[in-house]
Amino acid sequence: MQEFSLDKLAHELRAFAEERDWEQFHAPKNLAMALIVEAAELVEQFQWLTPEQSEQPDPERRRRIEAELADILIYLVRLADRLEIDLPAAVATKIEHNRSKYPAERVRGNAAKYDEY
Amino acid sequence: MQEFSLDKLAHELRAFAEERDWEQFHAPKNLAMALIVEAAELVEQFQWLTPEQSEQPDPERRRRIEAELADILIYLVRLADRLEIDLPAAVATKIEHNRSKYPAERVRGNAAKYDEY
Amino acid sequence: MQEFSLDKLAHELRAFAEERDWEQFHAPKNLAMALIVEAAELVEQFQWLTPEQSEQPDPERRRRIEAELADILIYLVRLADRLEIDLPAAVATKIEHNRSKYPAERVRGNAAKYDEY
Amino acid sequence: MQEFSLDKLAHELRAFAEERDWEQFHAPKNLAMALIVEAAELVEQFQWLTPEQSEQPDPERRRRIEAELADILIYLVRLADRLEIDLPAAVATKIEHNRSKYPAERVRGNAAKYDEY
Numbered sequence: 001m002q003e004f005s006l007d008k009l010a011h012e013l014r015a016f017a018e019e020r021d022w023e024q025f026h027a028p029k030n031l032a033m034a035l036i037v038e039a040a041e042l043v044e045q046f047q048w049l050t051p052e053q054s055e056q057p058d059p060e061r062r063r064r065i066e067a068e069l070a071d072i073l074i075y076l077v078r079l080a081d082r083l084e085i086d087l088p089a090a091v092a093t094k095i096e097h098n099r100s101k102y103p104a105e106r107v108r109g110n111a112a113k114y115d116e117y
Numbered sequence: 118m119q120e121f122s123l124d125k126l127a128h129e130l131r132a133f134a135e136e137r138d139w140e141q142f143h144a145p146k147n148l149a150m151a152l153i154v155e156a157a158e159l160v161e162q163f164q165w166l167t168p169e170q171s172e173q174p175d176p177e178r179r180r181r182i183e184a185e186l187a188d189i190l191i192y193l194v195r196l197a198d199r200l201e202i203d204l205p206a207a208v209a210t211k212i213e214h215n216r217s218k219y220p221a222e223r224v225r226g227n228a229a230k231y232d233e234y
Numbered sequence: 235m236q237e238f239s240l241d242k243l244a245h246e247l248r249a250f251a252e253e254r255d256w257e258q259f260h261a262p263k264n265l266a267m268a269l270i271v272e273a274a275e276l277v278e279q280f281q282w283l284t285p286e287q288s289e290q291p292d293p294e295r296r297r298r299i300e301a302e303l304a305d306i307l308i309y310l311v312r313l314a315d316r317l318e319i320d321l322p323a324a325v326a327t328k329i330e331h332n333r334s335k336y337p338a339e340r341v342r343g344n345a346a347k348y349d350e351y
Numbered sequence: 352m353q354e355f356s357l358d359k360l361a362h363e364l365r366a367f368a369e370e371r372d373w374e375q376f377h378a379p380k381n382l383a384m385a386l387i388v389e390a391a392e393l394v395e396q397f398q399w400l401t402p403e404q405s406e407q408p409d410p411e412r413r414r415r416i417e418a419e420l421a422d423i424l425i426y427l428v429r430l431a432d433r434l435e436i437d438l439p440a441a442v443a444t445k446i447e448h449n450r451s452k453y454p455a456e457r458v459r460g461n462a463a464k465y466d467e468y
Contacts, residue, residue, distance in 0.1 A: 004205035006121065012212065020219060021226035025282045027168035028182075032160045033281040035189070036387060039156040040274030043149045047267040048259045048462035051144035051401065057200070065145075066202050070211035072152070072193055073204060076186060083174070085183050087190060088121035094187035095129065102137060109138035111399035142399045150398040153270060157391030164384040165345035165376045167285065228282035238357065238439035246446065254453060255460035261402035262416075269423070270390040277383045285378035291434070299379075300436050303427060304445035306386070307438060310423055317408070319417050321424060322355035328421035329363065336371060343372035 006088065010081040013074060028082055035075035042068040123205065127198040130191060148196040155188035240322065244315040247308060265313040272305035357439065361432040364425060379433055386426035393419040 017023050045065050046054045057065060080087045134140050162182050163171045174182060197204045251257050279299050280288045291299060314321045368374050396416050397405045408416060431438045 004123065004208075009208065016212070016215070019221040020224050022228070024226070025228045027171050028174075029163040029166055029168045029171035030281055032156075032163050032171075033277050033384065036153065036156040036160050037274045037278045037281060039149075039153040039189075040271045043153050043267050044271045046146040046149050047264055047271060049146055051146045054144050054146035054149075055199070057145075062200070062202075065200065066207040067211055067214075069193060069197055069202060069204060070207040072156075072189070073208055074211065076189055076193070080186055082172070083179070083182065085179075085186060087186060090183040090187040091121070091126065091190055094184055094191065095133070097184075098133070104136040107137050109141070111139070111142045147398055150267065150394050154391045154395045154398060157388045160384050161388045164381055164388060238442070240355065243442065250446070250449070253455040254458050256462070258460070259462045261405050262408075263397040263400055263402045263405035266390075266394045266397050266405075270387065270394050273383075273387040273390040273423075277387050280380040280383050283380055285380045288378050288380035288383075289433070291379075296434070296436075299434065300441040301445060301448075303431055303436060303438060304441040306390075306423070306427055307442055308445065310420060310427070314420055316406070317413070317416065319413075319420060321420060324417040324421040325355070325360065325424055328418055328425065329367070331418075332367070338370040341371050343375070345373070345376045 006077060009074075009077050013078050014081055017078070026078060026082060028079055031075055031079040031082065035072060035079065038068055038071035038075060042072065123194060126191075127194050130195050131198055134195070143195060143199055145196055145199055148192055148199065152189060152192035152196065155185055155192060159185040159189065240311060243308075244311050247312050248315055251312070260312060260316055262313055262316055265309055265316065269306060269309035269313065272302055272309060276302040276306065357428060360425075361428050364429050365432055368429070377429060377433055379430055382426055382430040382433065386423060386430065389419055389422035389426060393423065 014023075017026055042065065045057070045061055045068065049057075077087070079085075080090075131140075134143055159182065162174070162178055162185065166174075194204070196202075197207075248257075251260055276299065279291070279295055279302065283291075311321070313319075314324075365374075368377055393416065396408070396412055396419065400408075428438070430436075431441075
């Protein structure tokens with residue numbers, strides 16, 4: 001992956017919304033809804049595939065998956081920007097949390113151990 | 118936001134999965150499911166709030182929102198890594214697409230114009 | 235609402251799938267994915283509306299909402315049928331559970347009390 | 352499945368909300384969010400299972416699936432009630448639509464034919 005700046009993306013998306021007078025629609029509640037709609041469009045690409053088939057999407061499906069991942073990241077960054085959340089810091093905190101919650105030697109090869117159920 | 122590297126995060130998450138022998142569970146189909154589950158946990162934080170209230174979450178709710186955004190980004194980067202998708206390139210393509218689909222002068226202040234409906 | 239039979243609907247949907255040799259795709263995992271995709275299409279109808287606007291959808295939007303609710307119910311009944319789950323019994327159990335979890339006198343007018351957060 | 356009345360359920364849920372003064376929170380926008388949150392809790396039960404494993408959930412997981420299906424149906428009926436939508440009529444219309452969209456002889460055994468992609 002090429003490098004890129006979350007900060008720069010946040011500013012670009014903010015300008016995009018301002019130019020269209022869309023900030024009025026971008027309450028965090030609404031952005032969370034838009035994000036899950038995009039997440040569902042991603043899920044839709046995989047719904048009838050086996051897990052194995054999902055590893056090898058054909059070129060047309062791959063193109064759609066790329067577009068959905070982009071849409072999710074766009075709404076994610078937009079929402080973080082609206083609430084002034086520091087995404088890299090949030091990710092670092094979460095990874096630290098996951099390291100202590102799921103010690104490698106305790107959960108190895110076991111999905112159930114990290115299953116909410 | 119501090120800068121961070123998507124590439125570095127992708128490698129870190131891959132190592133995390135490998136150490137736990139979790140790669141076997143991380144078929145793109147399954148990761149898409151995990152991602153939407155996290156997106157719903159984000160939606161849950163906003164479901165009974167008004168759009169206005171969603172702009173000013175209290176500290177406890179803000180902490181939860183941060184954690185959910187982190188979880189979504191983690192699964193997003195994990196999925197892109199599994200399918201070898203270049204996220205920054207996908208985002209750039211999508212923004213370009215949005216610029217021609219929604220010219221500022223045509224859609225200003227109008228959610229319906231960018232509504233799928 | 236006119237009366238209708240969940241049992242009859244389950245049989246109708248099963249016949250529909252069998253006639254198309256689609257039972258092979260209808261593993262509960264896949265049906266759960268299809269259901270959430272339809273739920274997101276419902277969410278999409280409301281994402282840029284205020285809560286107040288969502289009470290009064292225009293005729294075209296109302297038609298779409300009806301179609302999405304139907305799709306959700308269809309996948310819900312299909313999934314219950316595949317796992318031989320008795321939906322009316324599950325609903326009765328859940329309502330009983332909610333009655334003791336949220337006593338009217340304790341939670342009156344308070345969304346936070348029935349918020350997961 | 353035992354028979355049950357959607358109408359009776361709608362009335363029961365309405366009374367439940369009124370007794371708690373929760374009607375104020377049940378704008379269709381909010382109910383759609385609550386519904387997708389429950390749909391995601393259903394998806395979560397299946398996320399790390401293979402399609403084959405999802406056919407045979409263990410008793411604890413089955414109990415959770417039943418509860419999630421009930422929650423989805425509850426919010427579905429609540430939302431239809433708030434918008435005065437006739438669910439059985441909507442389902443009948445949708446099944447008719449699906450019959451002409453997916454003629455059995457044309458789509459037999461082919462998920463791609465009913466895939467949105």
